[in-house]
Structures are given as structure tokens and as C-alpha cells.
Amino acid sequence: MAYTKRENSYWIFSRELKDSNILEGEEKPYVITPLGTKVKRILITGKITHKSSDEKMVKITVMDYIGSFYLTGFKTGFSSEISEEMDKFDVNDTVVIMGKINSFKNDGGIFYFSINPEMIKKISELERFFWGIRTAYVSKRKIYAITEVHKDENATEETLVKLGYTVDEAADAMRSKKYYNDYDYESYLNTVSAINYETPEENKTDENSNSGNTVTLNLDSFVLDYIKNNDFGPGCKYDDIIIAASNAGISREKLDEILNVLGSNGDIYEVSLKRYKAL
Amino acid sequence: MKIDEILNENNNLDLKIKILSVDKREVTTSKGNTIYYYGLVGDETGVLSYTAWEFPTPVKAGDVVEIKYARTKEYNGRLRLYFDSKTEVILKPGETMDVKNTYREEKLQEISLKIPFVSVTGKVTGMVKKEYNKDGRNLVIYNGFIEDDTSRVRLSSFGKELENNKVYKIKGAKVSEFNKQMELSIGDKTEVFLVNDANIDLERNYKIAEITNPAGSINIMGFVITLGTKSGIIKRCSICNKPITVSVCPDHPDAKTVLDIFSYFTVDDGTKYIQCIAGKNAILPFLNIENDEIAKYAGDIYSKLNDNLYGHAVKMNVDFIKKDNELSTRVNSISSINREDIKNDILLNNSGD
Numbered sequence: 001m002a003y004t005k006r007e008n009s010y011w012i013f014s015r016e017l018k019d020s021n022i023l024e025g026e027e028k029p030y031v032i033t034p035l036g037t038k039v040k041r042i043l044i045t046g047k048i049t050h051k052s053s054d055e056k057m058v059k060i061t062v063m064d065y066i067g068s069f070y071l072t073g074f075k076t077g078f079s080s081e082i083s084e085e086m087d088k089f090d091v092n093d094t095v096v097i098m099g100k101i102n103s104f105k106n107d108g109g110i111f112y113f114s115i116n117p118e119m120i121k122k123i124s125e126l127e128r129f130f131w132g133i134r135t136a137y138v139s140k141r142k143i144y145a146i147t148e149v150h151k152d153e154n155a156t157e158e159t160l161v162k163l164g165y166t167v168d169e170a171a172d173a174m175r176s177k178k179y180y181n182d183y184d185y186e187s188y189l190n191t192v193s194a195i196n197y198e199t200p201e202e203n204k205t206d207e208n209s210n211s212g213n214t215v216t217l218n219l220d221s222f223v224l225d226y227i228k229n230n231d232f233g234p235g236c237k238y239d240d241i242i243i244a245a246s247n248a249g250i251s252r253e254k255l256d257e258i259l260n261v262l263g264s265n266g267d268i269y270e271v272s273l274k275r276y277k278a279l
Numbered sequence: 280m281k282i283d284e285i286l287n288e289n290n291n292l293d294l295k296i297k298i299l300s301v302d303k304r305e306v307t308t309s310k311g312n313t314i315y316y317y318g319l320v321g322d323e324t325g326v327l328s329y330t331a332w333e334f335p336t337p338v339k340a341g342d343v344v345e346i347k348y349a350r351t352k353e354y355n356g357r358l359r360l361y362f363d364s365k366t367e368v369i370l371k372p373g374e375t376m377d378v379k380n381t382y383r384e385e386k387l388q389e390i391s392l393k394i395p396f397v398s399v400t401g402k403v404t405g406m407v408k409k410e411y412n413k414d415g416r417n418l419v420i421y422n423g424f425i426e427d428d429t430s431r432v433r434l435s436s437f438g439k440e441l442e443n444n445k446v447y448k449i450k451g452a453k454v455s456e457f458n459k460q461m462e463l464s465i466g467d468k469t470e471v472f473l474v475n476d477a478n479i480d481l482e483r484n485y486k487i488a489e490i491t492n493p494a495g496s497i498n499i500m501g502f503v504i505t506l507g508t509k510s511g512i513i514k515r516c517s518i519c520n521k522p523i524t525v526s527v528c529p530d531h532p533d534a535k536t537v538l539d540i541f542s543y544f545t546v547d548d549g550t551k552y553i554q555c556i557a558g559k560n561a562i563l564p565f566l567n568i569e570n571d572e573i574a575k576y577a578g579d580i581y582s583k584l585n586d587n588l589y590g591h592a593v594k595m596n597v598d599f600i601k602k603d604n605e606l607s608t609r610v611n612s613i614s615s616i617n618r619e620d621i622k623n624d625i626l627l628n629n630s631g632d
Binding site: 006008009011043096098119120121123126127129130131133134135137138166168 | 488500502504505545547548549550551552589590591592616617618620621624625628
């Protein structure tokens with residue numbers, strides 16, 4: 001059976017896309033991410049935190065472990081079928097999405113990316129967990145390869161392959177060095193390493209587990225970790241914390257109380273109006 | 280100089296050797312088509328692979344020759360002997376030479392047709408005895424598998440019986456290809472040793488990008504990202520097992536037809552994607568359907584696959600196959616991923632840190 005070569009679907013966290021500012025190609029350009037991934041299509045999972053739908057389009061926001069992806073489906077034209085699929089999902093559903101990246105650059109040179117889904121399916125928390133673990137693994141290997149390239153000025157793709165990296169990882173590392181020489185890889189690595197994979201479902205007794213153990217979610221730690229992982233400079237937005245807390249079953253009142261406690265303990269501070277930073 | 284004395288790359292070697300095999304290959308370069316020769320040479324101390332850009336026509340396998348001005352170079356991690364226009368090949372008519380066969384110990388995932396004889400160690404499984412007649416003689420062949428921590432490979436043993444679930448070291452196993460997968464065979468000159476107290480981990484968990492050869496019985500985990508629209512029930516001839524596209528088998532019009540499942544889909548594990556083909560042995564247990572219920576669910580198979588397989592994370596045991604230099608897989612079993620699978624994945628991910 002003959003198969004046509006298809007465009008790879010890369011597993012990346014939202015931050016890798018959000019931090020991208022290089023496009024390659026004219027008509028349907030590839031996005032070059034800070035980790036060197038040359039990508040048109042991605043495969044992501046997450047929880048739906050926002051959905052709006054009218055007669056023209058469906059817009060969905062999906063939160064992965066460290067940020068959000070923005071999905072758009074048009075109800076006319078060739079993508080009408082997938083937008084109908086998108087319309088079936090609601091806030092709090094956990095989904096897997098494969099889709100193509102659409103990029104937009106404003107007058108200020110800021111890039112915005114949205115995803116046009118080709119596949120959207122409801123999945124379990126366990127499947128999401130698997131995606132998170134594997135995406136962290138893939139991201140870390142890319143960063144380790146990039147570190148090697150930065151250590152040795154004369155490093156080539158061949159050098160990296162000899163060190164045990166795949167040809168693709170080696171190419172990504174070289175691309176990353178070329179386009180994002182000053183990127184803060186350490187911050188990215190810290191963010192990925194600090195992901196708290198505990199989910200609201202794990203807070204309850206796991207029905208699939210033979211042990212029947214209950215995993216207790218530490219609410220203070222959950223909020224603190226979220227602020228740490230979602231502060232990309234100007235502080236983590238209060239509105240984003242509300243959404244994440246709501247998904248974790250934490251009421252707004254309880255969240256305010258936690259923020260007060262974290263503030264008085266010196267774990268966080270309000271850097272500007274409704275923006276928090278961890279200390 | 281003897282072969283076992285060649286330890287490094289060398290540009291000026293004089294050797295007396297026996298040519299063990301001569302193969303030729305044509306390559307297209309900017310200067311047009313060129314033929315080069317390759318194979319094995321040996322002496323009393325060992326065996327070495329060679330490449331000859333020029334080779335005297337009368338020299339053939341079995342001849343003893345003296346080689347002057349040859350060189351060795353590392354290729355794919357091992358030394359290889361090269362003959363070029365400067366190299367002199369002097370035939371020694373009538374001379375004989377005993378060759379010490381040395382076989383490099385290979386993991387089963389690493390075996391390839393480039394190295395025709397290897398030494399491997401693995402657990403023998405599924406061996407079945409079969410008798411056949413050749414030239415009026417009754418002969419016995421044992422067919423089964425040999426597996427180590429990297430792959431499971433089909434194994435044929437001509438005459439030598441191997442016990443299932445025992446670990447053997449096999450020196451001089453012949454490498455060949457069968458049904459787009461690698462195969463090993465044990466012949467008269469192959470040495471077989473039982474290895475006691477061997478502990479081999481047969482849980483072969485890999486990421487797709489890590490597999491470059493047609494390895495057998497490998498566990499992979501990933502999301503199913505496409506599902507072939509023609510996946511579903513097919514009819515097969517009960518005699519030749521070929522799929523039937525018309526009402527009866529053209530070769531066996533009176534034979535019964537049996538129902539089977541043919542499904543094709545793509546799995547992506549974050550490191551790479553791969554095409555998969557799965558039949559009823561893999562699909563029925565995954566969909567919780569008994570073999571005798573196929574007819575009952577015939578019309579629902581595609582929608583069941585669409586609901587349960589497409590877009591979901593699964594663990595699969597697969598055989599990688601290679602065709603036209605492209606890998607794809609035949610699926611042996613499929614299951615939904617569970618916590619234990621992810622725990623193992625985390626351990627595996629951390630083991631490389």
C-alpha cells in the first residue's frame with residue numbers, strides 16, 4: 001500500500017508556540033519555534049477553558065499544562081465539518097486536537113497564533129497526562145541538544161547525532177541557535193520541569209486504580225505552581241488564575257483567600273494591578 | 280600482517296587473505312554509473328568486510344590472494360578494508376587457507392543484510408518442528424523466534440533442535456529477509472550454545488524515532504491521528520487466505536469465505552508518526568468482540584474504530600517492516616494506555632537523563 005508523506009504533527013506546549021517570532025516560507029509559512037521546531041501542524045491536548053460560537057465561527061481556548069492554545073473553526077467552506085465537531089464540546093472538556101497553525105503579525109511586530117483543527121476528540125485525563133509527559137520529554141531533549149550546540153561553537157548536526165540525538169533533534173537545535181540565540185532556554189526548561197501534572201480528577205478517588213488511594217491536591221501549591229509556570233515576564237494574570245482555579249474546582253472566594261495567604265507568607269506579590277509574581 | 284593485528288585505520292596494508300564472498304553493486308555518481316565490489320575476506324585470525332573500487336576479474340570467492348597497498352577505514356563503527364586503484368591483488372593459484380570465523384555479537388534490532396553472518400544471544404520462543412522432503416531425503420526444520428531486549432526475530436533451524444524459553448548464544452547465524460522482516464537461520468556451520476542463568480528483559484518499550492530497522496514485537500505508545508476510511512470487514516478465501524473483492528475467490532470458486540478485519544491508521548508518539556495495519560487478532564480484543572461475533576458487528580466495525588481508536592492514546596505491540604526503505608508496522612495487539620504504562624514511560628524517559 002502506498003502512503004503519501006504527510007506533514008508531521010509536532011507535540012509542543014503552548015509556550016513554545018507563544019514565544020515564536022520567526023516564519024519561514026511565503027504562502028503557507030512554517031513557524032520556527034524557539035526550540036527550533038519547524039512546524040505547520042501540531043498535536044495538543046488540554047482542557048477547554050473558553051468557547052464562543054456564532055453563525056460564522058467557533059472559537060475555543062484550550063489550556064495545556066503551562067498556557068493556552070486558541071482554536072478557530074469556520075462554519076462555511078471546507079472546514080465547516082470540523083467546526084460542527086468543535087461545536088459539540090464545552091468548557092471543562094478534555095480534548096486532543098490536531099491542527100494547522102495560522103499566524104498573524106500585528107503592526108507592532110507581535111505574533112499571534114491560532115489553530116485550525118483537523119481533528120478534535122474528547123479524551124481522558126490519563127491520555128492528557130500521557131501527552132504532557134511525552135511532550136515534556138520531547139521538549140527537554142530539544143533543550144539538551146540546544147545546550148550542546150551552545151557549548152561547542154563548532155558543533156554541527158553530525159556532532160549531535162554522534163551524541164545520540166536524532167537527525168530531526170539535531171536540525172532543530174541548529175535552527176534554534178540560528179534564530180533564537182538569546183532565548184531564555186533555562187526558563188523554558190524550568191517551566192516544563194515544574195509542571196504539576198496533578199489534575200482535578202486525581203484529587204478524587206481514581207476509579208481505574210486498584211489501590212483506591214486518594215491523592216490530595218494541595219491548593220496553595222497548585223496556585224503557587226500555576227503562577228510560577230505562567231509568568232512570562234509581566235506577572236501572571238489574575239483572570240488566568242481564576243480560570244485555572246475554577247478548572248481545579250477552586251471557587252473564586254477560596255482562590256482570593258489562597259492568594260492572600262500566599263502573599264502574606266511572602267510566596268507571591270502583586271507586581272501590578274491583578275498580576276502576580278512568585279518569589 | 281594478520282587480520283587480528285589490524286587495530287586502527289591504516290593506509291598501507293599488506294595481507295595474505297582468502298576471499299570469502301564477492302558481491303557487486305552499481306551506483307550512479309556525477310561521473311555516470313560505477314560498479315563497486317564488496318564482501319568478506321578472512322585469514323587464520325579473523326574475518327573482515329571489504330569494499331573494492333577495482334577488482335581483478337579472475338578473482339572469485341574461495342581464492343587465496345596477496346593484497347598490497349590496501350587501507351582500512353572505520354565505517355559504521357567498525358573497520359573495513361578498502362581496495363582502490365593503488366591496491367595490488369595477486370592471485371595465489373592452488374593455495375588454501377583455513378579461515379577463523381569471527382562473528383560480531385549483535386543485538387537483534389541491529390542485524391541487517393549488510394552483515395550476512397552474526398553472533399546473537401536470545402530467548403527462543405514458539406519453536407515448532409516441521410518435516411519436509413528434499414531430493415528424496417526426509418529433513419527436519421524448526422521454526423520459531425529468538426528474542427532479546429531489542430527485538431523478536433523469526434528463527435529457522437535446519438536440523439538442530441532448540442528448546443522453547445531457553446536462552447541460546449548462536450554463533451554464525453545467517454541473516455536474511457522474510458516478509459519484509461529480518462530472519463535468522465541456523466545451518467550446519469552455525470554453533471549453538473545454551474546459556475544458563477540468563478535474564479533477558481523482553482518488555483521492549485521504544486519510541487518510534489528510536490527504531491530504524493524492521494524490529495519485531497516492539498511496544499509503542501501514541502495517539503491514533505488518522506483512520507483509513509476503508510477500514511472494516513473484509514472477506515478472505517478459506518483456502519488461500521487472499522482477500523476477496525468479488526463474490527468468490529477467482530482461484531478457489533468453491534471455497535468458503537471467512538470474515539476478517541482490515542484496518543489501517545497512523546500513530547504519532549511525539550517523536551515520529553508511523554503507518555499501521557491491524558487485522559482481527561489485534562482489533563477484536565481491543566473492541567471487546569469475540570471471533571464468532573464478527574458477522575453480528577460487521578456494519579459497526581468502522582464506527583467502533585472511529586469511537587475507540589481514532590484520536591485516542593493506545594499502547595500497541597507491533598512488528599516493524601521495511602519496504603522501499605520506509606518503515607511501517609503490522610500490529611499484534613492494541614490496548615488503551617493505563618497508569619502503569621505511563622509510569623514505565625516516565626522511568627524510561629528518566630533513564631536517559
